[in-house]
Amino acid sequence: MSTKEPFALKWGILSCGNISTTFTKDLLLDRGASQPTDIQHIVTAAATSNSLSRAQTFLTTVKAPSSAIAYGSYAELIADKDVEIIYIGTPHSHHYQHARACLEAGKHVLCEKAFTVNAEQTKELVKIARAKGLFLMEAVWTRWIPLVREVVGLVRSGKIGDVWRVIADLSFQAPMRELGNGNRLFNMDLAGGAMLDIGIYSITWVFLILYHALPVEERRKPVVASSITRFETGSDEACSIIMNFLPKGTHGVAMSHLRVSDNPDNKHTAGPAVRIQGTEGEIQVYGPSFRPERYNIIPVEDNKTGLEFADVTQEVQGRGMYWQADEAARCIRDGKQESEDMSWEESIVIMEVMDEVRRQGDMVYPDNIESLEYPISELF
Numbered sequence: 001m002s003t004k005e006p007f008a009l010k011w012g013i014l015s016c017g018n019i020s021t022t023f024t025k026d027l028l029l030d031r032g033a034s035q036p037t038d039i040q041h042i043v044t045a046a047a048t049s050n051s052l053s054r055a056q057t058f059l060t061t062v063k064a065p066s067s068a069i070a071y072g073s074y075a076e077l078i079a080d081k082d083v084e085i086i087y088i089g090t091p092h093s094h095h096y097q098h099a100r101a102c103l104e105a106g107k108h109v110l111c112e113k114a115f116t117v118n119a120e121q122t123k124e125l126v127k128i129a130r131a132k133g134l135f136l137m138e139a140v141w142t143r144w145i146p147l148v149r150e151v152v153g154l155v156r157s158g159k160i161g162d163v164w165r166v167i168a169d170l171s172f173q174a175p176m177r178e179l180g181n182g183n184r185l186f187n188m189d190l191a192g193g194a195m196l197d198i199g200i201y202s203i204t205w206v207f208l209i210l211y212h213a214l215p216v217e218e219r220r221k222p223v224v225a226s227s228i229t230r231f232e233t234g235s236d237e238a239c240s241i242i243m244n245f246l247p248k249g250t251h252g253v254a255m256s257h258l259r260v261s262d263n264p265d266n267k268h269t270a271g272p273a274v275r276i277q278g279t280e281g282e283i284q285v286y287g288p289s290f291r292p293e294r295y296n297i298i299p300v301e302d303n304k305t306g307l308e309f310a311d312v313t314q315e316v317q318g319r320g321m322y323w324q325a326d327e328a329a330r331c332i333r334d335g336k337q338e339s340e341d342m343s344w345e346e347s348i349v350i351m352e353v354m355d356e357v358r359r360q361g362d363m364v365y366p367d368n369i370e371s372l373e374y375p376i377s378e379l380f
């Protein structure tokens, strides 16, 4: 048995909304026998944008240790000398400003998806992180879910032969009237829309399989053909993207929709959310594609490799956002500024794909949130 002390990482939580609550509960979750022993997450502080009492309530809700400090402004959290890494759970519109403020202050950053509003903003953050020797990662948590890693590993080992196409969907019926046009899902000022919010997971599946199948020197932005349908606020309520990964010519289809669901009866009668199609068989992943718990392997008839049908289920404890936090901690412990599983280069290429889709759909967000200007006071 190892007697080595775990590497402890002190987290600050920037914003106390929905996903910050879920993420912080996950950070503090007792994972029982699967608790990692080489790292430890410590919740040191949390801040809301404007209310000390909401930050205090947040720390109580997530059952943070009594030593955790509540702040009523982001500036105070960012200035806290004890905080080593900051998790950013604000709307897409604000990621660039908030991540940049954290990096400028010398903090490592784990920032919610979509990383920024556009690729230029991501490139700027990467430039700052690189120059300052800091860790920076887009929080696409799905990448570290063990079932997802297992599926990706099977594909990369050639289990289903040569993979030529991936079809991925993440769609749900958003209660539009109930939420209202100001909600971050539809609000252009908050960089709302199906693609940046959920389409990014479908794109992630396509990239995990097809982008990574290319030799490193051949990896570049795929050819993109796309179509979006706009909601009354101007944000995309439906987004379908076909990506052609040259030079091989594999196809990835990434869909997202806010009016229809990929799993209408909640029983998966409609079938899988992700289909990975190879010459020897197909892997089908049951949604939600951001947090899957089941996959099937379906061999082609008379396949030559002896591939057999499989039906695999793996339950996720809590929400399952702690694995990405573990990755951040291990990278920082090991002196890495970026994760190989969500590299800066891949975040940038995915942002470039989404920029291209918006260009094709003539969808531009307000100037202040597309901008590289910093700081913009109303975004704090």
Ligand SMILES: NC(=O)C1=CN([C@@H]2O[C@H](COP(=O)(O)OP(=O)(O)OC[C@H]3O[C@@H](n4cnc5c(N)ncnc54)[C@H](OP(=O)(O)O)[C@@H]3O)[C@@H](O)[C@H]2O)C=CC1
Pocket: 014, 015, 016, 017, 018, 019, 020, 047, 048, 049, 050, 054, 089, 090, 091, 092, 094, 112, 113, 114, 139, 141, 184, 190, 196, 197, 290
């Ligand atoms: N990984 C995942 O599974 C999920 C990720 N997300 C991502 O998390 C981010 C936030 O989503 P979610 O938590 O659902 O959103 P919420 O609206 O619940 O929370 C966003 C928080 O951002 C802060 N904020 C700062 N400025 C503004 C502003 N102008 N308008 C609204 N909020 C502001 C507020 O924090 P404060 O408390 O400081 O005032 C608010 O609580 C998005 O990037 C989204 O894509 C969302 C859901 C799931």
Ligand SMILES: O=C1OC[C@@H](O)[C@H](O)[C@H]1O
Pocket: 197, 198, 290
């Ligand atoms: O990341 C997300 O995953 C779950 C969705 O419900 C949410 O809108 C999105 O932000």
